[in-house]
Amino acid sequence: MKKYTLTIVSIVSIAATLLWLFGLGWTLQDQFSATKKMEQPKVKTESSTAKKQEGTLTIFALGDSLTRGTGDADGKGYTGYLTDRLKDKTNQDINLLNTAIKGETSRGLLKQLQQSEIQRQTKQADVIVMTIGGNDLFQQGAALESLDMNAINGKKQIYLNNVKKIYSQLRELNKDAVIYHVGLYNPFSNMPDASTTSSIVRDWNFQSAETAAGYENIVYVPTFDLFQLQVENYLYTDQFHPNTEGYKLIAERVASLINFEQEEKKS
């Protein structure tokens, strides 16, 4: 019996040694031979084509830190509260996909939209919400200090150009989903230069809304008024991002628009 085990273990071990040596040799051959060409996989797997999920409402969120939820104690952001509210109102399953990146500018978003996976998710979306432009204008709060109108106008032109491209790209990918572009508020409206900064933000919002109006089913959602009076109550300690209360305000506003939209479709 003992002898039998010994023979088996020995033979298995010798076979294993050969196998591992072969694997090691293959690794060396594979990793060190330089001329390997990448061949693309020929067939895409079935679910890579855009396919909407039946019975669920897919909200696709993209943009910057506001969509990400920076400053919210629960980390939900307005997209999270929006989903909560919609869940209360409808019986539909709601699926939230959030691809927002902190510090994203309009140029960054445009680049992100070139990625195939982002495009695929855009195609699947029923509702698209986005925030963009805050970082173009404020650059984390640094830019408004100088209040150089020429520089700001230059930035605005670049931004508007990018936004146009973003809108077109989104529309091209998804003809039906309503796009809610959440506008800017003025985080500095209780600072000394409030009247100047406010007018800059107002103008920025106005131009963005004008651009949005050129497309079908793009809603530019104003938030300026929400934060106009008691801005300090709705801002996070960084004095720039909204706090939980601020996000809830934004969510409420977007939620009411979305429901309105759904009813419109039914009738």
Add this chain to the structure above:
Amino acid sequence: MINLVRNEMLKLLRKKRLYVIILIIAFLVPLFTYAQFKEIQEQREKLGNQDWRTVLQQEITDTQNRLSSSRIQDEWRKYLKIRLSQQQYYLENDIDPRAPGAPTFMRIFVENSIDLLLPLLVMVIVADLVSSEASGGTIKLLLTRPVKRWRILLSKYLAMLLSVSFIVLSVAVLSYGISGVVFGYGGWNMPLLTGFTVSGDELLTDHVHIVPQWQYILMEFGLVWYVCMIVGTLTFMLSVLLRSTAAVMGIMLASLIAGAILANMVASWESAKYFFMVNLNLTNYVSGMATPIEGMSLGFSMSVLAVWGIAGFIIAFVTFSKRDIY
């Protein structure tokens, strides 16, 4: 010679160490399987969406958000950046690197155990190969035979080699067999990407190519075996040098764990890359992870390990042939 090796194998089996090791693996694999299973389940619950692309995209976005934070360590940033570009590459090529299945589990399991768990198991077997003969006094009986000393040591070394192969094989078989119950046994032909090269914090994709998962796993197990052999050789050397098995184990244990710790903090101490224990993570080169120290590559790490291994081998044989036994 064959009889000598047979004799050593018999001693090994008598000690029942191999069974203990198989038991340890058979106990650990279900644990990891369950952990993995839980993780997949939680992810599905959170995203409510079973498409892996969405999950991967979400991960990419999360990483991007972490990268945009300014309070992040340079090391960690580099690591994240490389992972990020790799995930992006997988996504663009429509390949799911983590499609659940027993082969995938096997791969992830060895990738994570190559630098500590498997070397430890090997150490348990090898540590007392020679030293126990010295402390038990049986070495005198062994050496009174009309056989050259180096042949005796070589037979022990070969027995060590065979048992290392056996351990690696049992890891492969057990992790496949056990995890398959949960994840299913398929997935051998799933395509995977390899050939990433890391330079600074950039991920170069010039040599990237697709290999089927079975080949990928075979390659990784080849590397695992290589690492285990080097660790085995070094333990073997210590076992010749020291009479006490506990001391052998202590030294190996300390250096292996030191390696795991060092790998996390040596980035600025460049010459640390010549330690064997920092170079154990060979599978990282195949999957394209960031290296602990700049300038390390598969060729480099394998050479460093080879030098240590050969040195250990020579020291062991020279000391064993020259030493006075009393």
